[in-house]
Amino acid sequence: MSSKNHNIRKPELISGWGLYPRFSARKEKPTSINELKSLLLTETLIARGNGRSYGDSAINKVKTIDMRNFNRFLYFDKKTGLLIVESGILLKDIIEILLPKGWFPPVTPGTKYVTIGGMVAADVHGKNHYKYGTFGKYIEWIEIINHQGKIIKCSRDENTELFFWTIGGMGLTGIILNVAFFLKPVTTAWIKQRKLIANNIEQTFKLFESNKDFTYLVAWIDCYSKGKSLGRSVLLLGEHAKKNELEYSYKKAPFKTHKKKKIKIPIFFPKFVLSNLSVKIFNSLNFLFSKITKKNKIVDWDTFFYPLDKILNWNKIYGSRGFAQFQCVFPLSKSKEAIIELLCLISKSKSSSFLAVLKRFGNHENYFSFPREGYSLALDFPINNENLSLMNSLDKITIKYGGRFYLAKDSRMKKEIFEKSDLRIKKFRAFRENELDKHFKSCQSDRLKI
Ligand SMILES: Cc1cc2nc3c(=O)[nH]c(=O)nc-3n(C[C@H](O)[C@H](O)[C@H](O)COP(=O)(O)OP(=O)(O)OC[C@H]3O[C@@H](n4cnc5c(N)ncnc54)[C@H](O)[C@@H]3O)c2cc1C
Numbered sequence: 256m257s258s259k260n261h262n263i264r265k266p267e268l269i270s271g272w273g274l275y276p277r278f279s280a281r282k283e284k285p286t287s288i289n290e291l292k293s294l295l296l297t298e299t300l301i302a303r304g305n306g307r308s309y310g311d312s313a314i315n316k317v318k319t320i321d322m323r324n325f326n327r328f329l330y331f332d333k334k335t336g337l338l339i340v341e342s343g344i345l346l347k348d349i350i351e352i353l354l355p356k357g358w359f360p361p362v363t364p365g366t367k368y369v370t371i372g373g374m375v376a377a378d379v380h381g382k383n384h385y386k387y388g389t390f391g392k393y394i395e396w397i398e399i400i401n402h403q404g405k406i407i408k409c410s411r412d413e414n415t416e417l418f419f420w421t422i423g424g425m426g427l428t429g430i431i432l433n434v435a436f437f438l439k440p441v442t443t444a445w446i447k448q449r450k451l452i453a454n455n456i457e458q459t460f461k462l463f464e465s466n467k468d469f470t471y472l473v474a475w476i477d478c479y480s481k482g483k484s485l486g487r488s489v490l491l492l493g494e495h496a497k498k499n500e501l502e503y504s505y506k507k508a509p510f511k512t513h514k515k516k517k518i519k520i521p522i523f524f525p526k527f528v529l530s531n532l533s534v535k536i537f538n539s540l541n542f543l544f545s546k547i548t549k550k551n552k553i554v555d556w557d558t559f560f561y562p563l564d565k566i567l568n569w570n571k572i573y574g575s576r577g578f579a580q581f582q583c584v585f586p587l588s589k590s591k592e593a594i595i596e597l598l599c600l601i602s603k604s605k606s607s608s609f610l611a612v613l614k615r616f617g618n619h620e621n622y623f624s625f626p627r628e629g630y631s632l633a634l635d636f637p638i639n640n641e642n643l644s645l646m647n648s649l650d651k652i653t654i655k656y657g658g659r660f661y662l663a664k665d666s667r668m669k670k671e672i673f674e675k676s677d678l679r680i681k682k683f684r685a686f687r688e689n690e691l692d693k694h695f696k697s698c699q700s701d702r703l704k705i
Contacts, residue, residue: 264281264282264283265281266279266280266281266316267279267280267281267282268280269282269306269314269319270306270311270314270577271306271307271308271309271310271311271312271313271314271666272306272307272308272309272570273309273310273570273573273577273578273579273580273638273666274570274571274573274575274576274577274578275310275576275577275578275579275638275666275667276310276311276666276667276698277577278311278314278316278698279316280314280315280316280317280319281316281317281318281319282303282319282320282321283318283319283320283321284320284321284323284324285320285324286324288400288432291320291325291400291430292400292404294318294320295400295402295403295404295430295694297317297318297694298317298694299315299317299318299694299695299696300315300317300318300319300320300694300695300696301313301314301315301318301319301320301426301427301695301696301697301700302320302322302342302372302376302426302430302431302695303319303320303321303322303426304322304323304342304343304369304370304372304373304376305323305345305368305369305370305373307364307366307368307369307373308373308377308662308663308664309579309580309663309664309665309666310579310664310665310666310667310699311666311697311698311699311702312377312425312426312662312663312665312697312698312699312700313373313426313697314697314698314699315696315697315698316698320430321343322342322343322370322372322430322431323343323345323370324343325341325342325343325344325432326340326341326343326344326345326348326370327340327341327344328340328344328349328352329341329433330435331353333356335437336358336437336438336439336440337395337435337436337437338353338358338435338436338437338438339433339434339435340371340433340434341371341432341433342370342371342372342375342430342431342432342433342434343370343371343372344370344371345367345368345369345370346360346363346367346368346369346370346371346374347367347368349371349438350367350556353438354441354444354510354556355444355510357440357441357442357510358438358439358440358441359438359439359440359441359495359556360390360438360439361387361390361392361393361437361438361439362379362380362381362383362384362387362388362389362390362392362393363379363381363560364379364380364381365381365560365561365562365563365612366561366563366564367557367560367561367564368564371431371434371436372426372430372431372434374390375390375391375394375397375421375422375431375434376421376423376424376425376426376431377423377425377625377661377662377663378390378391378422378423378621378623378624378625379663380614380616380625380626381471381560382471382472382473382491382493382560382614383470383471383472384614384615384616384617384619384626385467385472385615385616385617386467386470386617387470388617388619388626389422389423389619389621389624389626390422390436391422391423391621391624392619393436393437394422394434394435394436395410395435395436395437396408396409396410396413396418396434396435397409397410397418397421397422397431397433397434397435398431398432398433398434399417399421399428399429399430399431399432400429400430400432401429401691401692402429402692402694402695403692406432407429409421416686416690417429417690419621419622420622420623420683420686422621422622422623422624423621423622423623423624423625424622424623424683425623425662425663425697425699425700425705426695426697427683427687427691427695427696427697427700427705428687428691428695429691429695430695441495442495442497442498442509443495443496443497443498443500443501443505443509443510444509444510444511444512444555444556445495445496445500445501445505445509445512445553445554445555445556446471446493446494446495446496446553446554446555446556446558446559446560447493447494447495447496447500447551447553448491448492448493448551448552448553448554448559449469449491449492449493449550449551450489450490450491450492450545450548450549450550450551451466451489451490451492451550452487452488452489452490452545452546453474453486453487453488453489453490454484454487455480455483455484455485455486455487456485456486456487456591456594456595456598457486458487459474459476459486459487459488459490459613460590460591460630462474462490463490463613463615463630464615466490466492467615469492469493469494470493470494470495471491471492471493471494471559472490472491472492472493472614472615473490473491473612473613473614474488474489474490474491474612474613474614475488475489475491475541475610475611475612475613476488476598476611476612476613476632477538477539477541477542477611478538478598478601478602478608478611478634479534479535479538479539479602480538480542480602481602485595485598485599485602486594486595486598487542488613489541489542489545491559493559496553500553501553502553512555512556512557513555515557515558515565517564517565517566517567518565518566518567519566519567519568520566520567520568520569520571520572522571523571523574523575524571524572524573524574525574526574526637531605531606534608534609537609572609573609573635573637573638574637576637576638576639577637577638578635578636578637578638579635579636579638579642579643579646579666579667580633580634580635580636580664580666581633581634581635581636581646581649581660581664582625582631582632582633582634582660582661582664583631583632583649583653583658583659583660583661584616584625584626584627584629584630584631584658584659584661585629585630585631585653585656585657585658586627586628586629586656586657586658587628587629587630589629589656589657589658590629590630591630592656593652593653593655593656593658594613594630594632596652596655596656597632597649597652597653600645600648600649600652601634601645601649604641604645605641606636606641606642606645608634608635608636609635610633610634610635611632611633611634612632612633612634613630613631613632614630614631614633615629615630615631616628616629616630616631622679622682622683623679623683625659625660625661625662625663627659629658631661633661633664634649643667646667650668650669650672651672653676654672654675654676658676659676659677660672660673660676660677662699662703665699666699668702668703670702670703670704673703680703680705683705684705687705
């Protein structure tokens with residue numbers, strides 16, 4: 256069917272990366288501005304990038320606009336690193352073209368399969384938030400198309416409110432067309448990686464606080480450890496390697512790395528693959544293996560930043576019901592106590608989290624972005640009744656300690672919980688009421704009444 260036949264396009268089942276929830280929705284994939292403009296004349300709509308948010312933030316049942324045909328490089332200044340691109344371009348394509356010329360994104364999420372529009376709308380953070388802040392910090396200006404088809408340029412000096420609410424605004428302020436942002440210079444495509452082992456939660460926090468000089472820092476927590484080992488973890492620290500630190504053969508070609516074969520999962524895994532027992536065994540073995548393997552090594556950018564991308568559709572591992580990610584952040588002063596309570600509850604429960612990632616955020620806040628100074632914990636759970644109920648309990652603990660939740664990962668939170676966790680919602684609602692026409696809505700914004 257031609258993409259211009261949008262009036263008769265049939266709904267299709269769409270989900271986020273977690274494959275939960277799934278909605279029957281009308282999806283359009285315009286190829287030109289004129290076509291995009293004609294699609295805006297509808298009651299409600301939302302833009303979609305590469306669908307790597309976990310839940311329902313990039314879905315509108317009436318009209319979901321897939322922006323991936325807007326994927327051109329528009330300008331690059333090799334003196335300053337200023338790059339202007341269309342919003343549907345993938346981060347992967349930017350890295351593959353500009354890293355060999357000595358440029359890398361200042362902030363990157365844990366997958367390179369995201370669009371720049373999605374990175375702006377979620378105001379993504381990386382393993383360096385405590386030093387570098389979020390992606391939004393590096394944006395010079397954004398061009399947005401509103402419901403009437405008007406293109407509005409916004410920046411720190413022009414249409415300021417629109418600029419700041421769009422960064423982290425989850426697509427609810429309009430459709431991002433073009434973005435100008437800065438890359439950072441690097442001299443190789445390699446990262447000096449150091450691994451540290453923490454035998455309990457006290458050590459985990461100590462190691463984080465004493466290693467903030469490193470550019471990148473993240474920890475994987477064994478969330479099945481109990482008692483004295485509760486919160487044991489493997490911390491990965493990273494620094495961009497300099498040319499003279501590389502092996503002889505790479506010194507001559509510091510940006511050359513070997514492309515690795517990607518694995519593709521052909522089917523949904525059956526339930527027993529990620530049973531409690533198998534996840535427990537995986538967590539223990541991973542921890543023990545990390546203890547005995549090399550502590551310092553130089554790895555290529557893809558291995559360090561995007562280990563999960565090795566398996567193209569790893570979301571199928573969780574089975575056909577899908578999975579949810581729970582990610583929250585706590586104020587610094589309450590982080591340790593709060594995370595201990597979350598881990599105690601998880602380790603006692605019958606639930607299994609395959610991935611538990613701890614990050615330290617710095618004091619860089621934006622209007623509606625997720626990060627705040629403190630610690631953030633992210634956990635994956637396959638969808639079943641026990642895990643849904645466990646996540647409801649984790650929500651309550653998060654509220655108790657003044658924490659908040661990451662909308663790009665959320666697929667199931669209740670409006671009441673969201674309202675208690677994030678008082679900024681009142682200002683965002685007011686901005687949307689007064690300044691926008693509220694046509695931009697997603698299943699998530701309907702669920703949370705944003
Ligand atoms: C394996 C994995 C690891 C991740 N790690 C991190 C991490 O470390 N840090 C982090 O911050 N996030 C992380 N994420 C989340 C991811 O970075 C965000 O969800 C990001 O928004 C996804 O981009 P996307 O292009 O797929 O957008 P989508 O998922 O398609 O959309 C996400 C949001 O952006 C909006 N949007 C997309 N394009 C536009 C546009 N052109 N105009 C207006 N709004 C738009 C949508 O409406 C929606 O609200 C991770 C996700 C995965 C799957």
